[in-house]
Amino acid sequence: MNASRDLLEPTSLAEESVVISSVLVETKAASLKDVTTYLAQMPGVQVHSTHGTCLVVTIEAPTIDASYAIATELTAIDGVLNVQLVYANFEDDPGIKARMRADAKN
């Protein structure tokens, strides 16, 4: 297992509204290094560890929409075979926040 960054290193999005997800990125064996490098430069994306050809990755983005867009982008990277969602917290998504306020009133 190779930790590429501090597990909890804050990103530039700290203190802002943020939807946090974790995904597993399955790569072709020959593409593992290139994919890891590519992911490292993607805004809001952080690679935490590598297990065989599987990368543990978090996505931080302002909304569910933006998170899904990034996850979709991951699937299209050359050498990526599959992206699987493990966890998503969207309590900061503006639409969900509005819903929570409305539900709280009710």
Add this chain to the structure above:
Amino acid sequence: MKFSRRKFVKSTAVALATAVATGAAATTSSLSGCAPKPTSESTGTSSSDSIKTYSAVCRYCGVGCGVLVGVKDGTVVEVTGDPDNQTNKGANCIKGMNLVKLLYGEDRLTKPLIRDDKTSKGTKNGLREATWEEALDLVAEKLKATWKTDKSRLAFWGSGQQPIIEGYALVKFWKAGLLSNNIDPNARLCMASAVVALMNTFQTDEPANCYADIDSADVFVTWGANMAEAHPVLYSRLVARMQDNSSVKHYDLGTITTKTSKSANKVLIFKPGTDLAIANYIANYLVSNNLYDADFVKDHLQFKAGQENLSDALEDGYDASDIGQKVNDVHGITFDEYAAMLAPYTLEYVAQLSGVEASDLEELAKLFADPKLRILSLWTMGVNQHNRGTWMNHNIYNIHLLSGKHAMPGCGAFSLTGQPTACGTAREVGTFSHRLPADLVVNNAQHRRYSEAVWDLPEGYLDGIEKPGPHTVKIFRDMSSGKYDFFWSAYNNWAVSMPNLTRFLGKGDKKGLLDTFVVVNEVYPTLSCDYADVVFPVSLWVEREGQFGNAERRTAIFEKAIDPPGDAMWDLWVFVQIAKRVLAGEKISDDDAFTKLFGLIWDNAKDDFIGEQREVCKTLWEEYRTFSNPDLNNRANSINKDAEEKFGTRADDGTYTPSKLKMEAKQLAPYDEYLLNHGLSWPCREVNGRWLGTSWRFNNGGSQEDGYDQLGVQMYGKAGLAGNISFYKSATSKPSVVFRPYEPPAFEPNEEYPFWFVTGRLLEQWHTGSMTRRIPELNDALPEALLYMNPNDAAALNLSEGDMAKVSSAYGSVDIKVSVTSRVQPPAGRVFAAFFAEETLINLVCEDVYCPLSKEPDYKKTIVKIEKR
């Protein structure tokens, strides 16, 4: 989000993903932010940060992945792959990110709606808000009037998305309350061919294998299956298996190249319909070269041939025609006769017929001949939605049975489903026009007696439903011809999904639909609502407690996590309210009919359910599971064993052979066990006080604890047979290899209609888009229906990416945008478009032909012409 909160959430995200990646998922339930296993008492468990977590099952596709739903202040704020659900072990596809948005679309239906002016049908106008009392009274009045006048003129159309308990209550209302078989599910459109072939072959429905077989197979064969889009989590396991072991091979067989083809070592693109011949070639190769599994054949198999030259089910009168009445006829043959029938399917003939390279066909056949290889065949709609769908299912079983490759770890013939509970509800509960719960059928006296025992009905009461009712296609054809007065649908969107929509939405026959009183249970306004006289707004997904059963026989419960919006109600409440009104004053013997059927869950004095949803579900489940636990009911138990010698056969010497139903073959566990275990695959067995599931039906190769069918084989089977298998559910314990020949599609391209048109589904849009189109991220990714064309075909018609084309068949025509991108790559002469966009309504073009045995439509072989607009 505060920094400390963000750190906590992120650490949870990383820990959970790491646990899944390392296979330590089973321990993650103790991590912060993730729910411990719920129990029957603990609905919604609290994590340390005030988020309550509920156990659930994904609402999208047919895989049935477990998810944990986190709720804060009454709103879903978190989704986690459920590490304790063995279907997916903590991983979901990325669509799971959008599960929450299913619930919160802006146009959720929150009030009952009534249409006063029938002339507004077929438009977006004309529905007004109403109270529940007004809407329920109106629907009950119409249903009761039709029922009392001519009950052949009413129908219910259900779904493979209908939770198990809701389907069970509905079947009880329809079959025992109304004594009507005019009920069928949309599973008729996707799984019926699989069901008929399973029943014909094994005398029991549903696959013998499990999803975990993907993790140990040596060879994958996908037949007409785009798993990458339709079953993404399973496909990811397939890919992972291939990554783990470079010797693992994947052969993708289909009529078009799809995303699933990307992982394949070989892609075998065949001429539509010739898959029948390809499978027969493989069988011929095994038999003629003496490379079949002789021990398996000797111990397990019997051989049959059936009625051939079925022509095609094009006309309304097909089922009643001479040939239509013979389609299920089979007769026993010898192995040598079977071999002789296969003989014409030579390599040369099949290569020429199918268009597949002979070397590729032979390579595939040789794999089946290798006794060491574990081969897993996986298939979906390309096989089922086929003018010979039942036959093609047979032919896949034939080659797996001949090669002794079935019901074993990593090895078997595995039919996948397209909806989250097509197995659990449509098939296991039996919401079909010919079925009763647990594989029982209406036209079998012993089966009716058993159902009467469970439902505490007088003996003979269900003889009123002895004759099977109309199948889905017949219901819609007849409705378009004015033969229905009352039609109720729930959990589906027939105005988009039925084939040949032109017949009832576009041409003169539309009058029949407009004249029928149409009721729709819905969560969002769909095209079907445009034709409704009444729309009932209902709960969606975790807005109530429900149960799904997936393709690996796994039943899982989703807990109620939030309330439905506005006045939307639980479907079960709606069914009971209508049953109460329609059955008012009716008797079963001397008992009040409604109380007899629903008194176990309904308090007439309080006019409400007895207990909360958990209690209601549990009460109905305990009655339902009596169908597969006969020892819970003495009368049922006696019928199960044929103890009174009423249903078996007596030889000339007086020896009696009882007709044993073997209902325990589908044994279900107590309700709480599904909560504790996050799902269990049936048959479930109690061993030393623990309820255990079964991964491999009929397989006696290990203990029940390890997932083998040890206790089932002990109860009804025989040990020591080839492969440690005992197909005990068959009357003779011998599955049937039925010879099914190649017969061509109903139509083949000609000068006027030179293209084959295939319709199906793509990742983003599911279930006719009724939910997925409310999710901007999914809809933006696939905002409109596209006609995927071969670039050379497009160029020949002067069509480029984004051009509009008119696609026409003998049935109808639509305008649609052309795409020549690589997402779907049809070979020359074939085109593909997904069905989900009501503004395009591609099924106006789709042919109206069904498999003569299963009555499942063929959505894959319409011949069309294409013109530039």
